[in-house]
Amino acid sequence: NPVLRLTDIARTAEIAHAHGARLVVDNTFASPAVQRPLELGADMSVHSTTKYLNGHSDSVGGIVVAVRDDDIEWLRFVQNAAGAILGPFDSWLVLRGTKTLxxxxxxxxxxxxxxxxxxxxxxxxxxxxxxxxxxxxxxxxxxxxxxxxxxxxxxxxxxxxxxxxxxxxxxxxxxxxxxxxxxxxxxxxxxxxxxxxxxxxxxxxxxxxxxxxxxxxxxxxxxxxxxxxxxxx
Ligand SMILES: Cc1ncc(COP(=O)(O)O)c(C=O)c1O
Structure with a gap:
């Protein structure tokens, strides 16, 4: 990531979809205020909320944003089965940070x-x-x-x-x-x-x-x- 090489998201989504694959974009460096992978054709966007979404360097967490029902169902299953969820206070910090994103x-x-x-x-x-x-x-x-x-x-x-x-x-x-x-x-x-x-x-x-x-x-x-x-x- 320090060399800041970009991926052409729209083109990569086309190639992925032509081959029956999903495109998942790590949008942490940009944040949704700067780049919107789902609008460019990606299937899922992941963020370390530790970074821009929370924005104050006082919480550690992550999110997956998905749009397809089958992806959402699978992610819900993994979340429930693995149990790695954000605690209430961290959730509150991230939601509060997002207001000023x-x-x-x-x-x-x-x-x-x-x-x-x-x-x-x-x-x-x-x-x-x-x-x-x-x-x-x-x-x-x-x-x-x-x-x-x-x-x-x-x-x-x-x-x-x-x-x-x-x-x-x-x-x-x-x-x-x-x-x-x-x-x-x-x-x-x-x-x-x-x-x-x-x-x-x-x-x-x-x-x-x-x-x-x-x-x-x-x-x-x-x-x-x-x-x-x-x-x-
Ligand atoms: C682009 C990117 N994605 C994900 C992560 C992982 O973040 P976390 O440590 O909050 O899981 C990092 C951490 O530096 C990152 O730079």
Missing amino acids: AVRMAQHNVNGMAVAQFLAEHPKVKQVIYPGLPSHPQHALARTQMRGFGGMLSFDVGTFEAARRVCNRVKLMALAESLGGVETLISHPATMTHASVPAERRLEIGLTDSLVRISVGIEDPADLIADLTQALG
Whole structure:
């Protein structure tokens, strides 16, 4: 996920359906305010509610959104048989978070773009990966299937040492895994979220040791840019 490669959902749904398969989309990075897989032809959409749906980094959970009766019946059976359901308090937190999803995502979109544009101009940054930038190889696809480009971005600072330095020097952003909360989180995927992926595989997918990921929150974007300026400086 840190390399932010997109899938053409409508086309993939066509191919899946032509072969009698279902298309299930993990829509966690976008949230329903930014991308609606079911409207694009997917059969199910799954979300880690831990992320944007709850939005405040204080609950862990997940949902499956299905439209076909047989899928819903099967999911109900699994839910009942396995018993892994969200407790009442977590359910309440997610429902409360969902009420502000649209306004939070609007700000994540604005801040994601502002931080991406700032980084793209920075002399110490070799590459920025953000679907909202024209330099993203699937920018045209992002424009057709997303409404805004979300708050997730990655950037390459050339060396592992430089990546470590940025992650350790930020003051406003927290160095942490997870994503999708109102507060900005920075992480080093190669040693954190993706440390268990073999090094050769990481390189194959473009996940270098010099890559830094940011889950851009909803703070004042000027504060985020000031923090990155001092951390990169
Ligand atoms: C795209 C995506 N889907 C699902 C998950 C799983 O989330 P959880 O840990 O809440 O099950 C993650 C976690 O980072 C994620 O990034």
